[in-house]
Amino acid sequence: MADCSKIRKFANAADYVKRFVVREEIDKYLPGGRHFIDEERINGIIATIEGKPADPVRVREIIAKSESTCETLEPEETAVLMQVEDPALFEEMRAAADRIKHKVYDNRIVVFAPLYMSSKCVNGCKYCGFRSGNETQARRVLSMDELREELDVLAGRIGHKRLIAVYGEHPETSTEYIAETIETCYSHAVPAPKTGCMNSIRRVNVNAAPLPVEDLRVLRSVGIGTFQVFQETYNRKLYGEMHPAWSVKGDYDWRTTCFHRCLEAGVDDVGLGVLYGLCDWRFELLATVMHARDLERWFNIGPHTLSFPRLEPASGTKVPEESPWLIDDDTFRRILVIARLSVPYAGMIVTARENAATRDKVLDHGMTQLDCSSNIAIKGYSDFEKESHQEKNRQQFMLGDGRTLDEMVRHLAARGTITSFCTAGYRCGRTGGCIMDALKTGREGKFCKINAVLTFREWLDDFATEETRKAGEALIEKELAGIKEWLPKFFPAVMKQYEATCRGERDLFF
Ligand code: SAM
Ligand code: SF4
Helix, strand or coil: CCCCCCCCCCCCHHHHHHHCCCCHHHHCCCHHHCCCCCHHHHHHHHHHHCCCCCCHHHHHHHHHHHHHHCCCCCHHHHHHHHCCCCHHHHHHHHHHHHHHHHHHHCCEEEEEEEEECECCCCCCCCCCCCCCCCCCCCCCECCHHHHHHHHHHHHHHHCCCEEEEECCCCHHHCHHHHHHHHHHHHHCCEECCCCCCEECCCEEEEECCCCCHHHHHHHHHCCEEEEEEEEECCCHHHHHHHCCCCCHHHCHHHHHCHHHHHHHHCCCCEEEEECECCCCHHHHHHHHHHHHHHHHHHHCCCCCEEECCECCCCCCCCHHHHCCCCCCHHHHHHHHHHHHHHCCCCEEECCCCCCHHHHHHHHHCCCCEEECCCCCCCCHHHHCCCCCCCCHHHCCCCCCCCCCHHHHHHHHHHCCCEEECCCHHHHCCCCHHHHHHHHHHCHHHHHHHHHHHHHHHHHHHHHCCHHHHHHHHHHHHHHHHHHHHHCCCCHHHHHHHHHHHHCCCCCCCC
């Protein structure tokens, strides 16, 4: 059980809203009152590139730098990439983004499922179906028994091993609750339908509101994976318009300094994100680069992942349809490619908010993680027979891609991409600073191939339909041949674990 004795307690929701933000934990990371998101510099950069065509020589220099060093670019370098309008030059950028993805993450796509724990929220974000005061939303907080029912489906029927657990911000879902849900996820094992082998969730990432350092230490103690907090918009003025000043989330500085506190607390896999459609995408991307660089400057660790949510329709709000900054699919593709080149080592997540055609199109734009079989209604997995079932008044926003994990695995296998269920790196302590170098040099990408094959084999035997199993096995054969060529001396040890997995041993990894 998590030790929550040191974290602050609140009498009620009003008390929580008034007292939750810890000023000293903000000021520490804004020395001299200067914010690392330098809006003047960003606006200056945008003014310099506005209406000016790209210099192809400079663009190619920056691509080469990104590819050879895998280091985060300077914002001014990112801006040069933003000037590219010529389709042929963009294609060079996209191809480089895809090569970098392969260097860092090989031919793998990591899969996960979102699991919404609660829809109660004290905040008033204008684009979100969960905002307080939205009477059309049916509110609930999962009990531990209900959570176990959700896990029966996720781990027992679909075969997921990785979750992103999502929470509204509310005293009922405070750090104690988050810690208890993480512990419940890890401890609930369920037999797989095809083999009876036990499966459980092996990595719980969290998407929740920013927390103080002591609370983050509690989450670290129960084995949190990545802590994701989306900034929504880095533009302070627009941020103020979307997040009322009376709300906890209305504090821009509390949110922007959240990852500094995470890294201080030892939660060293942090997931950045912007809600695209609230502001000029160029501003957001330049600010993301500044954010990554400031984390690197303080802690020598950058973002573990970047997420790219776009505004989707939600109950009781017109913002997702009426915002002046909504982006089209071509712009979305540019954002992904420029992000991959700008923060080359980061994992990149494109969620089922996007429709199937868009997600398929951007598979070669540098992305590394997908969710599938997703249901974001609270208690949606156990209540609905069909995973793709949606109800606007029971979920935060609407999803675009209803494909199941089985369909996605088959689809990826057909294009030579291995679905990775591997969670070994994190459980062997390969997180944060320990993994940065391995990622940048491509060592992690190759090494993980072996663990990806072992967990893929597990999933195919435990959960796949016959058609998907066949497609997956053809890919495994190719992957094993590749490992044999790459590591001839080590190959017998790999085969020993592989054969043990085929016999029904589970969770074997290097
Ligand atoms: N409540 C916490 C918070 O806001 O930090 C946890 C995350 S919230 C449940 C998950 C994320 O969903 C938000 O950070 C926001 O980026 C995204 N979101 C909210 N409304 C959305 C919408 N209409 N379309 C797409 N994404 C949305
Ligand atoms: Fe609450 Fe998060 Fe929705 Fe804002 S985005 S209303 S904080 S759930």
